[in-house]
Amino acid sequence: MTETAAERYRELTALATAAGKQVRKHERETAERLGEQVAAGEQRKEESAQVRDELVAEVKQRWTAAMQVVWDERWLRSSGVPAPDRSAPDATPSESRVAVHEAFEALRDAVTKPRLPTDFLPRRRK
Template sequence: MSEVPASARYKELIATATSAAERMREHEREKSARLAQEVAAASVRIEEAAEVRDEVVDEVEKRWKHAMQALWDERWMRVTPMPAPERRVAPGRAEDLIASVQSAYLMLRRSLEKSRWSPSLRRGKNPE
């Protein structure tokens, strides 16, 4: 058996360590680039979610304002400021949530449009 000189063994170890360090740096560069893309994509999703949230809030505030205007003649009803958002509501698509608020608003309008008491109805007269 021939013995490998220490200097040759040292050079092999240094070459192996250098190669491993370069592979590690390349892996870290790739990982960094991947993470940068994920962060950029997440930022876009956050921005889009904020826009959708603002759209839903605007639609709800608009329906609330219209509901308050519809209830203006209902003096007996105690009108309050718009309540805070209900955090326990299941998440959903913005379109579905807006449609739900619109549906509730339309139900309110229909209930307000139903016949109201009038003097001619009081004595059992039919207002035909």
């Protein structure tokens, strides 16, 4: 059977049309999947920003509380909240909260403990 040029042309255009439809379908599926991944990434980014903002607020509250603890210690000078320490090891937000809490507790304990035993001081004579 000999094909005419017109039949061969129709066959090739049908193949090209089918291939184009498959490529467009694949591209739509890929775009949809990538769109979902971008949306999920944006959601994670927003959640991370919210966690960061909450952690920064907690640290500022602890700093304020620490400044109240050392208010009577006139020799200790502070110039406000220090900048973040970029050389600190990586930590999760919960690990950071625990570290800040432990540091605050250590500061409070150090400031509030008695400096000298009271029975060591001589009594005043009248």
